[in-house]
Amino acid sequence: MRLGFTPEQEAFRREAADWLATQMHGPFAMLRDLKSHSAMADERRAWEKALAAAGWSVIGWPKAHGGRGASLAEQVIFAEEYARAGAPGRMSHIGIELAGPTLIHFGSDAQKARFLPPIARGEEYWAQGYSEPGAGSDLGNVRTRARLEGDEWVVDGHKIWTSLAQHADWIFVLARTEEGSRGPKGLSFLLLPIRQPAITLRPIRQMNGEAEFNETFFDGARTHRDNVVGGVGNGWQVAMGLLAFERGVGTLGQQMSFVAEFEAVVQAAKATGRSRDPIIRDGIARAYAGLKIMRYTALRTLSAGEGHSLSREAMTQKVYWANWHQALGELAMDILGDEALVSDEAGYAFPLLTNLYLSSRADTIYGGTNQIQRNIIAERGLGLPREPRGDAR
Amino acid sequence: MQFALTQEQEMIVETARGIMADFRPSLRTTIDHPDGFDRTQWHTITAELGLGSLALPAEQGGAGLGLVELSLVAMEMGRALFPSPFLTSIGAALPLLRHCGSDEQIDRHASAIASGDSIAAVASGAKLRLEGGQLSGEALVAFGHVADVLIVLADGQALLVPTGGLRIERLTSMDLSRPLARIGFDGTPAEPMRRADGVDRALDEARVALAAECVGGADAALAMTVDYSQQRIQFGRPIGSFQALKHRMADMLIAVEAARSAVYYAAAARNEHSVEAASAAAIAHATAIDTFEHIAAGMIQIHGGMGFTWEHDAHLFFKRARGSATLFGTPAESRARLATMLGLDEEDQ
Numbered sequence: 001m002r003l004g005f006t007p008e009q010e011a012f013r014r015e016a017a018d019w020l021a022t023q024m025h026g027p028f029a030m031l032r033d034l035k036s037h038s039a040m041a042d043e044r045r046a047w048e049k050a051l052a053a054a055g056w057s058v059i060g061w062p063k064a065h066g067g068r069g070a071s072l073a074e075q076v077i078f079a080e081e082y083a084r085a086g087a088p089g090r091m092s093h094i095g096i097e098l099a100g101p102t103l104i105h106f107g108s109d110a111q112k113a114r115f116l117p118p119i120a121r122g123e124e125y126w127a128q129g130y131s132e133p134g135a136g137s138d139l140g141n142v143r144t145r146a147r148l149e150g151d152e153w154v155v156d157g158h159k160i161w162t163s164l165a166q167h168a169d170w171i172f173v174l175a176r177t178e179e180g181s182r183g184p185k186g187l188s189f190l191l192l193p194i195r196q197p198a199i200t201l202r203p204i205r206q207m208n209g210e211a212e213f214n215e216t217f218f219d220g221a222r223t224h225r226d227n228v229v230g231g232v233g234n235g236w237q238v239a240m241g242l243l244a245f246e247r248g249v250g251t252l253g254q255q256m257s258f259v260a261e262f263e264a265v266v267q268a269a270k271a272t273g274r275s276r277d278p279i280i281r282d283g284i285a286r287a288y289a290g291l292k293i294m295r296y297t298a299l300r301t302l303s304a305g306e307g308h309s310l311s312r313e314a315m316t317q318k319v320y321w322a323n324w325h326q327a328l329g330e331l332a333m334d335i336l337g338d339e340a341l342v343s344d345e346a347g348y349a350f351p352l353l354t355n356l357y358l359s360s361r362a363d364t365i366y367g368g369t370n371q372i373q374r375n376i377i378a379e380r381g382l383g384l385p386r387e388p389r390g391d392a393r
Numbered sequence: 394m395q396f397a398l399t400q401e402q403e404m405i406v407e408t409a410r411g412i413m414a415d416f417r418p419s420l421r422t423t424i425d426h427p428d429g430f431d432r433t434q435w436h437t438i439t440a441e442l443g444l445g446s447l448a449l450p451a452e453q454g455g456a457g458l459g460l461v462e463l464s465l466v467a468m469e470m471g472r473a474l475f476p477s478p479f480l481t482s483i484g485a486a487l488p489l490l491r492h493c494g495s496d497e498q499i500d501r502h503a504s505a506i507a508s509g510d511s512i513a514a515v516a517s518g519a520k521l522r523l524e525g526g527q528l529s530g531e532a533l534v535a536f537g538h539v540a541d542v543l544i545v546l547a548d549g550q551a552l553l554v555p556t557g558g559l560r561i562e563r564l565t566s567m568d569l570s571r572p573l574a575r576i577g578f579d580g581t582p583a584e585p586m587r588r589a590d591g592v593d594r595a596l597d598e599a600r601v602a603l604a605a606e607c608v609g610g611a612d613a614a615l616a617m618t619v620d621y622s623q624q625r626i627q628f629g630r631p632i633g634s635f636q637a638l639k640h641r642m643a644d645m646l647i648a649v650e651a652a653r654s655a656v657y658y659a660a661a662a663r664n665e666h667s668v669e670a671a672s673a674a675a676i677a678h679a680t681a682i683d684t685f686e687h688i689a690a691g692m693i694q695i696h697g698g699m700g701f702t703w704e705h706d707a708h709l710f711f712k713r714a715r716g717s718a719t720l721f722g723t724p725a726e727s728r729a730r731l732a733t734m735l736g737l738d739e740e741d742q
Contacts, residue, residue: 001399001461001657002661002665003396269737270740275737282728285675285732285735286728288672288735289680292673293651299654300397303396303397304397316646371640374643374644375639377646378643381643382639384622384633385633
């Protein structure tokens with residue numbers, strides 16, 4: 001057992017940190033510490049192109065597709081330095097972390113040639129069309145339909161929680177291509193250009209006041225018949241493969257933004273004098289223990305090596321960090337008292353810790369609710385019996 | 394970075410797990426013995442297998458390994474609820490001696506303790522007083538009734554006291570697998586150990602070893618609970634198929650894996666002389682003990698009426714967890730130290 005990274009990994013870290021610091025204190029200083037995921041769209045596009053030009057946009061992708069073939073450890077190091085530098089949320093993350101890996105794994109050569117380079121170059125942005133009003137945790141209940149008409153798929157239906165769709169060029173959609181099919185059978189994974197008259201977006205305002213999500217309506221939306229990934233009727237297998245990518249590296253690098261939030265909580269405790277309250281002190285110590293444990297567990301997962309199936313400790317991470325993050329928001333409210341309830345800004349925008357308290361309610365819901373995660377942990381981690389399925393759809 | 398066990402460490406785990414599996418069937422007879430442990434088993438793990446000298450430096454006759462290796466052994470002992478003075482004598486008294494004692498004191502005691510020939514115990518608590526080099530008052534001491542020598546912590550100092558002539562009474566102990574004795578001092582002469590600054594470091598090591606033992610216990614308690622929930626049929630289904638129980642056991646696994654991460658890191662941080670060693674020890678101690686108590690309670694609940702009986706082992710885990718929660722300080726005390734390390738006592742700038 002050995003702590004710390006190798007000299008090569010530390011050199012990689014310095015290279016990333018130096019480049020990021022130069023950018024965040026130079027041409028992209030206006031994006032530093034930006035918390036909103038939807039503001040300053042033009043600057044964020046320019047930032048994606050700058051990342052691509054310097055070879056940092058898709059480091060985890062294979063070299064053949066424009067990446068660096070970076071190891072899991074290097075990807076985590078980059079994510080850590082990215083957050084430490086105060087660089088903004090990636091407008092391209094759905095393309096880079098979801099659409100790209102899916103195409104690399106399941107796509108045809110023609111699809112890879114068409115779609116991967118513009119993602120790597122920061123030129124085309126993606127949205128995810130999975131959830132529907134009737135298909136949340138039960139994703140197999142998708143009702144959006146697609147039928148072939150000549151050389152084109154024609155899509156009708158209604159997706160929801162489509163993050164960043166307002167900035168996207170393309171959307172991947174899980175749609176029912178087999179008439180009368182039910183559940184995971186008869187679904188296909190389609191790629192659609194999102195800017196067409198038959199697709200309508202309606203922003204959804206969240207409880208913290210921001211509008212990161214959309215509802216997306218398809219009324220006879222069209223795409224070429226070749227834009228189906230993994231073969232007609234194999235959408236479920238493709239979608240499940242993609243969810244595995246989503247639960248991979250993506251969550252490991254967020255530790256650094258948690259560190260910044262924790263430090264803000266400590267600062268608030270000192271500033272308000274609540275740092276003398278033994279209950280608050282105990283809460284801060286618990287939060288710190290959780291913060292470090294998330295990192296320790298991530299290090300264990302990393303050391304287990306690449307290509308392993310999700311280990312037991314890796315399965316536990318989503319619930320662990322989501323609960324931790326919510327508890328940190330609650331602790332922040334206890335420390336700040338009624339000052340947390342007001343803002344100097346117009347338009348229902350709140351400072352970091354109040355926003356943390358509100359926005360973290362989503363953490364135990366998206367990416368698999370805590371309840372779904374506990375089913376997964378119980379069934380795959382502990383070998384307990386699977387949930388019975390109801391027949392009524 | 395390789396935050397995973399080496400081949401040599403895996404072998405230590407295998408050895409310890411094997412011998413603990415051999416001893417496990419005798420658990421009930423061992424805890425009924427007046428000593429509370431089995432001297433033949435003690436001889437096997439110390440004199441024969443050398444588990445007591447793993448973390449002792451080579452120049453003191455040990456294997457020259459560290460807290461990671463010791464913790465792995467403690468974890469296996471915890472899994473089996475192994476009743477023995479290993480944790481108190483090897484896990485706590487030995488590091489106190491090594492980090493606080495003079496060369497002569499170490500020479501006199503360390504190899505005898507490591508080889509199991511001599512059993513040491515640790516006495517501390519608010520009722521102890523040190524005046525003019527003499528101890529008075531009393532303390533509850535785990536395995537104090539079988540100790541040959543005591544390390545007493547009083548007035549911020551560590552002292553050596555032979556047990557001959559002391560008032561020692563083994564008490565009926567809630568934690569059956571780690572019994573306590575009351576030891577009284579009446580102006581007892583005590584031999585001071587010079588380096589008082591070694592106390593914190595030694596106690597950190599003891600707390601990490603204890604945390605490892607707790608993770609082992611929690612792991613075993615969860616595994617037994619999962620097994621039972623798949624055997625026990627109610628309403629025509631294994632009770633482990635009910636979501637109320639699945640989710641509780643999922644939460645138990647989340648807690649065990651978190652505690653295991655904390656223990657691995659704290660032990661490795663000490664082996665590598667990391668600046669994080671003290672805070673990591675506090676995190677491991679607080680987390681592992683809370684986890685063990687939480688899981689042992691869940692074990693009883695999920696075993697239902699059977700879990701409340703004397704015959705079933707669930708209560709042995711539950712009681713070991715509670716005994717551990719006060720052995721080398723409480724989880725809340727570790728968090729209080731952590732709060733101080735985080736700078737909460739400093740004025741805001």
